[in-house]
Amino acid sequence: MIASHLPVLQVALPLIAAPVCVLLRRGRWAWAFTTIVCWGMLAIAALLLDQAMGAGPISYRLGGWAPPIGIEYRLDGVNAFVLLILAGTAALMMPYARQSVEQEIRPERQHLFYCVFLLALTGLLGIAATGDAFNIYVFLEISSLASYVLIALGRRRRALTASYQYLIIGTIGASLILIGIGFLYAKTGTLNIADLAERVPALGETPAILAAFAFITVGVLIKLALFPFHLWLPNAYAYAPSFVSAFFAATATKVGAYMLLRFVFTVFGAPFAFGTLPLKEVLLSLSLIAVLAGSLAALFQTDLKRLLAFSSVGQIGYLGVGIGLASVTGVTGALVHVFNHALMKGGLFLAAGAIAYRLGATDLSALHGLGRRMPFTMAAVVIGGLGLVGVPITSGFVSKWYLVQGAFEEGLWPVALFVLVGSLIALAYVGRVIEAAYFRAAPEGGEPVREAPWAMQLSIWAMIAGSVYFGLHTDLTVGIAERAAAVLLGAP
Amino acid sequence: MSHAPQLLAALAAPIAGALLVWACARWPRLQELASLAAAIALFGLVVSLAAAVMAGDAPRVALFDIVPGLPVAFALEPLGALFALIASFLWIVTTVYSIGYVRANREGHQTRYYACFAAALASAIGVAFAGNMFTLFLFYEALTLSTYPLVTHSGTEEARRAGRTYLGFLLSTSILLQLFAILWTWVEVGTLDFRAGGILAGAVSERTAAVLLVLYMFGIGKAALMPLHAWLPAAMVAPTPVSALLHAVAVVKAGVFTVLKVLVYIFGLDFVASMAGSEWLIAVASATIVIASLIALRQDDLKRRLAYSTVSQLAYVVLGGALATGFGVVGGAMHIATHAFGKITLFFCAGAIYTAAHKRLVSELDGIGYRMPVTMGAFTVGALGLIGLPPFAALWSKWYLVGGADEGSLVPVIAVLLGSSLLNALYFVPILARAFFPAGGLPVAAGREEAPWPILAATLVAALGTAALFFYPQALLELVQPLAGSP
Numbered sequence: 001m002i003a004s005h006l007p008v009l010q011v012a013l014p015l016i017a018a019p020v021c022v023l024l025r026r027g028r029w030a031w032a033f034t035t036i037v038c039w040g041m042l043a044i045a046a047l048l049l050d051q052a053m054g055a056g057p058i059s060y061r062l063g064g065w066a067p068p069i070g071i072e073y074r075l076d077g078v079n080a081f082v083l084l085i086l087a088g089t090a091a092l093m094m095p096y097a098r099q100s101v102e103q104e105i106r107p108e109r110q111h112l113f114y115c116v117f118l119l120a121l122t123g124l125l126g127i128a129a130t131g132d133a134f135n136i137y138v139f140l141e142i143s144s145l146a147s148y149v150l151i152a153l154g155r156r157r158r159a160l161t162a163s164y165q166y167l168i169i170g171t172i173g174a175s176l177i178l179i180g181i182g183f184l185y186a187k188t189g190t191l192n193i194a195d196l197a198e199r200v201p202a203l204g205e206t207p208a209i210l211a212a213f214a215f216i217t218v219g220v221l222i223k224l225a226l227f228p229f230h231l232w233l234p235n236a237y238a239y240a241p242s243f244v245s246a247f248f249a250a251t252a253t254k255v256g257a258y259m260l261l262r263f264v265f266t267v268f269g270a271p272f273a274f275g276t277l278p279l280k281e282v283l284l285s286l287s288l289i290a291v292l293a294g295s296l297a298a299l300f301q302t303d304l305k306r307l308l309a310f311s312s313v314g315q316i317g318y319l320g321v322g323i324g325l326a327s328v329t330g331v332t333g334a335l336v337h338v339f340n341h342a343l344m345k346g347g348l349f350l351a352a353g354a355i356a357y358r359l360g361a362t363d364l365s366a367l368h369g370l371g372r373r374m375p376f377t378m379a380a381v382v383i384g385g386l387g388l389v390g391v392p393i394t395s396g397f398v399s400k401w402y403l404v405q406g407a408f409e410e411g412l413w414p415v416a417l418f419v420l421v422g423s424l425i426a427l428a429y430v431g432r433v434i435e436a437a438y439f440r441a442a443p444e445g446g447e448p449v450r451e452a453p454w455a456m457q458l459s460i461w462a463m464i465a466g467s468v469y470f471g472l473h474t475d476l477t478v479g480i481a482e483r484a485a486a487v488l489l490g491a492p
Numbered sequence: 493m494s495h496a497p498q499l500l501a502a503l504a505a506p507i508a509g510a511l512l513v514w515a516c517a518r519w520p521r522l523q524e525l526a527s528l529a530a531a532i533a534l535f536g537l538v539v540s541l542a543a544a545v546m547a548g549d550a551p552r553v554a555l556f557d558i559v560p561g562l563p564v565a566f567a568l569e570p571l572g573a574l575f576a577l578i579a580s581f582l583w584i585v586t587t588v589y590s591i592g593y594v595r596a597n598r599e600g601h602q603t604r605y606y607a608c609f610a611a612a613l614a615s616a617i618g619v620a621f622a623g624n625m626f627t628l629f630l631f632y633e634a635l636t637l638s639t640y641p642l643v644t645h646s647g648t649e650e651a652r653r654a655g656r657t658y659l660g661f662l663l664s665t666s667i668l669l670q671l672f673a674i675l676w677t678w679v680e681v682g683t684l685d686f687r688a689g690g691i692l693a694g695a696v697s698e699r700t701a702a703v704l705l706v707l708y709m710f711g712i713g714k715a716a717l718m719p720l721h722a723w724l725p726a727a728m729v730a731p732t733p734v735s736a737l738l739h740a741v742a743v744v745k746a747g748v749f750t751v752l753k754v755l756v757y758i759f760g761l762d763f764v765a766s767m768a769g770s771e772w773l774i775a776v777a778s779a780t781i782v783i784a785s786l787i788a789l790r791q792d793d794l795k796r797r798l799a800y801s802t803v804s805q806l807a808y809v810v811l812g813g814a815l816a817t818g819f820g821v822v823g824g825a826m827h828i829a830t831h832a833f834g835k836i837t838l839f840f841c842a843g844a845i846y847t848a849a850h851k852r853l854v855s856e857l858d859g860i861g862y863r864m865p866v867t868m869g870a871f872t873v874g875a876l877g878l879i880g881l882p883p884f885a886a887l888w889s890k891w892y893l894v895g896g897a898d899e900g901s902l903v904p905v906i907a908v909l910l911g912s913s914l915l916n917a918l919y920f921v922p923i924l925a926r927a928f929f930p931a932g933g934l935p936v937a938a939g940r941e942e943a944p945w946p947i948l949a950a951t952l953v954a955a956l957g958t959a960a961l962f963f964y965p966q967a968l969l970e971l972v973q974p975l976a977g978s979p
Contacts, residue, residue, distance in 0.1 A: 391633070392626075392633070393558075393630070401558075404675045413676070416672065416675065420668050420671060421668065424667050427663060427667075431659070439644065439647070439652070474557070474560075
């Protein structure tokens with residue numbers, strides 16, 4: 001009985017849990033409750049992925065209304081995979097949340113923090129789960145509004161401006177998406193994605209469809225923070241509370257990538273986007289600039305969190321490369337990278353937060369000698385960093401391997417070269433962090449620093465260990481991603 | 493009979509050594525013991541594996557797929573057995589030397605030193621055993637990273653700068669060129685296994701192969717082919733045992749070993765020989781031999797002179813492969829061994845001089861032969877050996893290389909080889925002259941002052957090795973002979 005309602009429970013559970021947090025009144029109770037909810041969601045996501053991979057796409061009618069009229073939740077290999085990433089990240093990060101939030105958020109606001117966090121999660125999960133274009137917009141707004149609040153809770157006053165900046169840019173992006181969806185609705189009379197997928201290609205190259213495509217693509221690229229729409233991201237990630245940076249770094253842009261995949265491949269179809277329109281050229285060139293510019297900017301940061309944020313700009317470029325290649329190998333690479341980057345960057349931001357928890361700062365100069373004083377946290381930073389570089393054995397290597405292979409298959413060897421150049425720059429910025437922590441002596445007479453609390457370590461190492469595990473055992477991730485890519489590209 | 497357990501044990505031995513060193517952080521003497529035990533265990537395992545290879549076995553083991561169809565796999569063949577034998581034997585000698593050197597010079601960070609040394613050896617063995625190009629690449633990179641802390645060991649600004657050069661050259665060439673070539677090969681051919689006769693032959697167009705050859709040859713930065721050699725002289729800021737084992741043997745030989753592997757098992761010698769665009773490699777290798785020797789002539793810092801000499805000698809091996817004849821490859825492979833013994837002897841001597849007399853410049857060595865007769869005796873052996881004079885080992889490898897050039901009737905290459913021996917003499921003999929016949933007459937009362945006994949013993953063993961390889965080259969030849977016979 002319940003099993004058949006899993007798709008809606010996935011989204012409704014956090015939505016219902018959010019107000020419960022408000023009623024709990026105590027930060028710690030709210031934390032415990034949220035933890036239970038997150039693990040419940042992970043279980044649901046795992047069951048759903050299993051079903052979607054085994055028995056094919058799951059269709060769920062909200063309120064029992066048949067699709068064209070009612071809202072349909074439709075789960076295939078692609079979004080079931082994204083749901084698992086979202087729920088898994090949230091669940092793995094919860095042990096970390098308690099101490100981090102207790103330090104950074106005022107006591108009377110802590111339960112509200114968890115409430116907003118659950119709302120943000122609801123939005124992200126909703127975007128992934130729904131099979132309705134307008135519904136995507138609604139959940140996008142839920143997650144965006146919640147994330148503006150979460151980012152603004154950062155300790156420094158600059159968090160407010162960062163949040164405001166994100167609010168302006170994010171709202172523009174969401175509005176563009178809404179306009180695009182409006183065009184689609186006007187021309188096709190449906191909002192259901194499966195229906196759109198049938199009707200839009202039939203309409204061909206009409207001005208309305210072209211406009212819809214332009215509005216939606218640009219709007220999604222803003223949410224994805226692909227160059228040159230990335231300006232909101234570094235500040236938002238750098239000044240948000242540690243837990244929020246880590247959670248959004250691991251999830252928010254990934255949902256953006258999912259939206260891009262869904263609209264481009266499912267709704268408009270690859271022949272339209274890449275054949276009729278020059279999306280391939282546009283996406284590949286923007287992505288490669290993102291890889292280079294983001295990584296280079298990361299190289300010149302003096303603060304660990306900002307460095308990681310700019311590195312994210314670069315890594316989002318890799319996602320764009322994979323999607324832009326528009327081949328099964330390329331999209332597989334992008335999807336695997338969505339998963340792997342969530343683990344690596346999530347783990348790295350958590351580690352940066354743990355450093356901030358003990359030191360109160362994340363300047364690279366504050367990291368001197370930290371290799372000895374916080375050995376476990378720094379080891380996690382090193383392993384995660386090597387993953388960003390794409391060193392073999394880490395999962396970052398696997399995704400890059402597929403991206404480069406995809407580039408070669410398309411005969412685009414300069415793209416392959418750029419991906420490798422990006423790795424090299426990543427090596428340089430990771431090297432700076434390693435040099436600061438391991439090859440510089442700790443300042444004389446500084447206060448002794450203790451290793452981060454074990455609960456925080458638990459979350460950090462769960463993510464980092466995952467990033468290594470999935471570098472060695474690629475069957476699971478690559479297997480799912482390959483099938484999902486085949487679904488998106490319409491291959492049998 | 494399967495030798496898989498031995499293969500894995502050989503890889504595990506140095507790793508276990510590194511862990512033991514790390515665990516014994518409080519007991520420096522135990523660390524020395526652990527390193528020595530790991531080195532001896534490794535050598536024993538490698539000897540048993542090499543014996544199996546000579547008996548015609550091909551030990552192999554595949555661990556797991558990194559992407560479907562591409563496993564991390566190990567397979568031992570003659571060239572790998574040779575490289576592993578040299579590296580593991582000289583590790584024992586160098587460990588003894590290190591014990592003397594680290595104690596006498598009071599080097600700090602002993603844990604990091606011995607642990608990284610063992611990790612570097614594990615990587616070198618991984619390179620030697622690699623069963624496909626991808627596995628080789630993994631350990632190639634591990635070797636770069638594990639030696640970086642050794643290069644920057646002293647922690648001075650100079651060392652850090654040298655470390656950046658070291659990493660910059662090795663990583664950027666390997667990622668941008670070598671990895672690029674590997675991925676390209678993978679997409680074109682669908683396999684990266686080392687196979688007799690090569691995997692590219694017949695699978696890719698001549699033009700693609702020519703581009704790949706450029707990418708591979710310059711992508712293997714550890715072979716120090718000019719103009720990508722600058723990292724090697726920079727690495728000389730490291731403590732001398734590191735320069736001796738890693739930057740005269742393990743790291744650089746891993747480079748030229750990889751070059752030979754790629755030429756023999758990825759391209760296939762016949763393919764290289766038939767390829768229109770492969771003469772440039774002979775030219776570049778020849779140019780490196782001559783130019784590096786000329787630069788060596790002008791170096792006053794003893795270790796830097798040795799480093800440029802290494803650059804030149806490495807190009808011999810590349811040249812051997814580039815000639816793409818049976819003689820050439822056998823000569824190249826033998827030169828890996830003979831140069832290793834000769835050059836490590838010289839580095840050991842340089843370190844001994846530094847330890848006992850605190851001298852680093854050639855111009856300071858007046859009359860040192862009377863203060864340190866044993867050391868300088870060994871130096872003479874190493875120097876004469878590298879020049880290619882009997883009764884020392886490098887004669888044989890040069891002999892085969894000239895034979896290889898003769899086979900292809902490449903007169904200019906023969907001229908380069910012979911001219912280079914002359915240049916070798918020009919930069920080594922003045923050192924000997926200074927040491928034994930100082931300009932200002934013989935020192936009046938020069939007390940003997942040799943380095944501590946572990947340093948001396950290791951130096952002598954290395955020098956004896958140089959001579960031994962001259963008298964008993966058969967084992968070496970038997971091991972590498974199969975490389976010449978293309979199937």
